[in-house]
Amino acid sequence: MQGREHLAACGVPAAALEAEVLLRHALGVDRAQLYARWPQPVDEGAWARYLALLEQRAAGKPVAYLVGEREFFGIPLYVDHRVLVPRPETEWLVEVALLHTREVDSPVYVDVGTGSGAVAVALAVQRPDATVYATDVSSEALAVAEANAHRHRVSARLRLREGDALVPLQEEGVRAHVVVSNPPYVPPHARAELPPEVLAEPEVAVFAPGPRGVELHERIADQAREVLHEGGLLALEVAAKWDQAMQVAAYLEAAGYRAVRVVQDLAGLDRVVVGLWR
């Protein structure tokens, strides 16, 4: 496939897969249909659309923005330039929240920095008896989260709030069984290490507000003490580097959380720090 070579030459890591995803999008077919029609020639219009998509991908646009969709925890989510593309490692936040509330009726979940609404919508879909509060500083991101909530018919149970960290929920007096967050955690000094497709994502979603990368995690941990029920769970995603897991775990312990531990992802990397409030 000529697209694969083009993307590989432009330094796209999963060139073969991404070229195929773009070709399917240009043709408007799924994977099975693509293989069933192979090797029929592609019509001129679809070919022109495919070449245009390849050019945009080669220029650094994430493939999820180009096709307008990314799957997360088994559900398709609408995504565009207003939100971070949800990552598979973030599914751990959903796992630990569900596990913690197995025995709780009508759980209340909070997702800080919801972006596309990935974690919040997944929780609402998994637990039809749950109420989910989700905050974000970006009104543009909240519009995407709202579209995803509507798409998965959970709008009535997903309360979206614009504002900083947990402040809107503190003001409302919300009490929750679980607070989860995947805050922006790339330290500004690491900008040069990032590939173009990450630099195409919103700055506010990628870059931490301070030099260590965990400054927002610490603020969320402070505020969550006022929002969590006794025995409630705080789960924060961290970068698997810059010593973030250790820093966040030490902060949670000093802030009075108990049973603090670091959860590793399938690649064995430190990924989520959890603690119980009292």
Ligand SMILES: C[S@@+](CC[C@H](N)C(=O)[O-])C[C@H]1O[C@@H](n2cnc3c(N)ncnc32)[C@H](O)[C@@H]1O
């Ligand atoms: C890394 S993205 C995570 C998005 C989504 N939860 C996910 O995992 O795909 C971080 C999100 O936090 C939001 N954000 C950044 N600073 C924030 C703050 N102080 N309070 C609330 N949200 C914030 C950004 O707008 C962005 O949507």
